Amino acid sequence: MSTVPIGFDPDGVRALGRRTDEAIRGLDAIRSSDPAAAHAMRVLRLTRQTLADHWMPLIRTIESSTAMTRWAAHPLNLDHSGRLRAATWLVDTSLQSVGPAIDAAFAAVLSRLDDDELLQRLEELCDSHARSGTPIDPDDERWMAMIGALAAELDVRLADDRDGSFRRALVRAAPGVPLIALAVGPSSLLDRSTFDLARAMLAVEPWVAELHPVVYEAAVEGLLASLRGSPGACLDLLADELALRSLASWESLDAGLVSDVVWRGLYEAVADEPGRIVDGYDVLTALTRLANGPLDDGFTPGMARGVAESLVGYIDTLAPAVRTEGTGPVLVIGFEPDFETMLGTYDDVVDLVGAILRDEQAQAAVGIAIGSYTDDVVAALGAHVDEQVGLEYVTRFADLIGDAARSEQAEVTMAVAEAAARRQRMGELVGFGAHLALGPSSSLVGHLLRSTSRQAIGVAASVDPRSGTAMPDLSIPAVVYDHLTVAIVERAGAAGATGDEHLSQITADQWRLVDEHLQDIDDAADDPVERAARTRRMERYVEQFVPPLAAYLRRARQAPNVDELTESRSTRDPDRPR
């Protein structure tokens, strides 16, 4: 029968008890009746529950247990030579038994070896486990103890490594000895070693990782978790095409972790340092190549989500680059900093978006990006929306997303997210610099995108697709067309108030009825089917009963490509394969 190693430091546990008690009292003292704080208060209660129901009972049990009095007399608490023997035996017998003092003993063994011997010994250990079919289990506490000792030893040697030779040797050896990365990832402060190891471990053929199942993946995940502390390092990692390909294709890596690294690299690094948008576009260009080559089946969910969430930063420079369909080039031109990047052809970029849209959270994030961008462009035009400048960027990009969408459910998810972005006035989030000087931080933008995505996915799951002609067109072009219609009518109110000679002919009663239609549409924000139907009703009312407003709407819709957004309304066949 195997036993689970346990160990306690009596003074430490007593101190922990005091601090836990203080933390509980501190949580109790935090109060708010503001409705906007309701979620935060719920989380505070949950946290208090964890401390009161799990931490305190365990701490009290340990304090009253005799186990603590046996701590000093543990059979493996040996003298120096005994520890060395125990540690040597540990390595040779693959951790069949261990006690609380073993990490110290193992550390003593490690410290006696020179650099080459250390790496050789670790390689033999990993090899023997790979060959024997008893893989290293990083969640096993015996291995955790060993890895902790190894981490401390590597920290010491890296600190003394003035010429960098040990770091280079570690990086070379890392893909064959995943224990190295497992030790360095979570234990060290983020430094050059973490980045180099992550890049080395990701830039391998898949079979190398398969030699060390579980442990290789855990090692990479540990390194990625550390790298998240530096958005700039995340972007550097994504800029390595081999590492990028691994992150976009390694299905079993933790999706949340990968999406976080991609978000921090593609969005936060650029928000922190706007000049790095050029590097961000280089990553998007590399992803476009992958989507049109080896990864034409789509990206991993983590990569898809990370890229889709970052789109809100890039969309104001990307959308104007989308011009002609087919083989027309998508040439992104940026100002401050000045740059030009050829992302690929229109069809190439359609495939990039298609590779992203295979994940539900990514679909929601893309919906939010286009909704936010539409909101941003219309808001910038203000009362002059009928002058149309910039609307074609929205319409062409909406067409591109429509071309990339492959399933009706994806369209519904994007439609709901698009509406949510409009309702929450997320146009302010577009870009990296324009709004952010006095606006929300990167972490706030990320939080908002993710919480809105989650809500949109929940709503989309409850949408009941109707059969035949009763189901309105919920493709992104059609949804953006409706968004523009509503936004233009809203802006017309402002234009009328500022003295537009045609709009000023509209009576107060007519405006009141238009407002009621707009309110009806807003009330259906969570029901894309009903929302589309109510938008149609408002359009009909305006056309029949408010001619000056209908004329204003027509003028605004004369922007290039706007009417093409509604092509599928009349031609759509619900049974058509998509």
Added chain:
Amino acid sequence: MSYSQAGHLRRRAQHLVELAAEIERSAVFELESAADHGTWRGRRPLLCVNLLATNQRQLHDAIDGLRWRAYLLEQQAQQLDAAALDLRSA
């Protein structure tokens, strides 16, 4: 009328910002440093530490959420101010 509404929104925004800072200062974020392997080890301690880590992540999200709501309230207050100014000048 809108000046007092704007003031109310600003007070709420201020309260949310202060609440976020109060949560951020909570001792709950310092517990894990006293709960490492040097203090205790085993499956139940590991479970406790993992549960707390999950709660800490949720708290960080909630803190972000409070600041975002405060930002939106502040924006709304500014819009009310601007509307009131327009009304007075008209």
